[in-house]
Amino acid sequence: MTTLIIIYSLVAVSLILSLIKSKEKTKKAMNVAGKAFVKTAPSLLAVLGIVGLTFGILDEQTISSLVGEEAGFSATIIAAVLGAITLIPSLVAFPLAGSLLRSGATVVTISAFITTLVMVGMVTAPMEIKTLGTKFTILRNSLGFLAALLIAAVMGVIL
Amino acid sequence: MKRFTLVFLILAIFIALAIFAPATAEHSSLALWDYFKEMALIMPPVFLLMGFMEVWLPKQNVQKWLGKESGFKGGVLSLILGTLPTGPLYVAFPMTASLLRKGASIANMVLFLGSWAALKIPQLMVEIKFLGLPFTIVRFSLTLAALIVIGLIMELILKHDKKKEWMQSDLELQGMKPDEMQPQGALEGDR
Numbered sequence: 001m002t003t004l005i006i007i008y009s010l011v012a013v014s015l016i017l018s019l020i021k022s023k024e025k026t027k028k029a030m031n032v033a034g035k036a037f038v039k040t041a042p043s044l045l046a047v048l049g050i051v052g053l054t055f056g057i058l059d060e061q062t063i064s065s066l067v068g069e070e071a072g073f074s075a076t077i078i079a080a081v082l083g084a085i086t087l088i089p090s091l092v093a094f095p096l097a098g099s100l101l102r103s104g105a106t107v108v109t110i111s112a113f114i115t116t117l118v119m120v121g122m123v124t125a126p127m128e129i130k131t132l133g134t135k136f137t138i139l140r141n142s143l144g145f146l147a148a149l150l151i152a153a154v155m156g157v158i159l
Numbered sequence: 160m161k162r163f164t165l166v167f168l169i170l171a172i173f174i175a176l177a178i179f180a181p182a183t184a185e186h187s188s189l190a191l192w193d194y195f196k197e198m199a200l201i202m203p204p205v206f207l208l209m210g211f212m213e214v215w216l217p218k219q220n221v222q223k224w225l226g227k228e229s230g231f232k233g234g235v236l237s238l239i240l241g242t243l244p245t246g247p248l249y250v251a252f253p254m255t256a257s258l259l260r261k262g263a264s265i266a267n268m269v270l271f272l273g274s275w276a277a278l279k280i281p282q283l284m285v286e287i288k289f290l291g292l293p294f295t296i297v298r299f300s301l302t303l304a305a306l307i308v309i310g311l312i313m314e315l316i317l318k319h320d321k322k323k324e325w326m327q328s329d330l331e332l333q334g335m336k337p338d339e340m341q342p343q344g345a346l347e348g349d350r
Contacts, residue, residue, distance in 0.1 A: 031210070033211075091281070
């Protein structure tokens, strides 16, 4: 609830400031927001559907046996690899991760997924190689993957 | 239409479930509705905020700010610029390449790319909403620390790299000047 209040007040303040400074630019901002929303909408819808299906078909027991305490280390590694190879916008991945966490997934597995998702980009690697070079790309992504595993382990200890 | 393929596939599964396993379909729809309510509240302000920042932040200056006078200030600046919502990661690659050519340090650029991908402000708000404040704070600080270490390691390794592959961008090979590589179409695409 507090998150929502903070976000909505932030938006309200930005809107007022923006309107005071320029009506035209405010209109443009709305346009940009609308376009970004339309672009993201399909993946948001898809994730909604996947979350729905996941929780409709699997009960909490099955989920926690897949990504929870019992699944152990291998589940964490699989989550990390999945995070590294998929290109899900994190905006869209957080709701799914949150729901898995709430139904018994371990913090280590979820943070491994989230961290590799944002730190390692297999899908964007070809573009990265083209602009920044092979060495740079391989170093950045492999170090990122290692760091992600470390971060996940530390998060499991702290949280 | 391609973007909706997955949506249609999921819809088809829902219809199949409704016919063959109505109980499961009902269960799924309820879970979906719960999530829809949560997302419907958080997404509109996040997108609006992205829109405001996109319009009001002078993107042309970004490259100037991250130029030669890097150092600690440049590091902080790289981090801050990365966290601002400025579109998908692949927009950042050509920007990074041209900044490197203009003399930005590798450590700073790793920080810039890393925070661009991992520490974006609108995304952090969604993270707080769905994964909680403690999770978000711990992930943020650990990721930041990791990015600084990775940056320094890469700086050490690549300092003596003779090839410096980022010096020849593919756009230059196509006969364009690096200055024409203005980042455009931010927010186009998902990340």
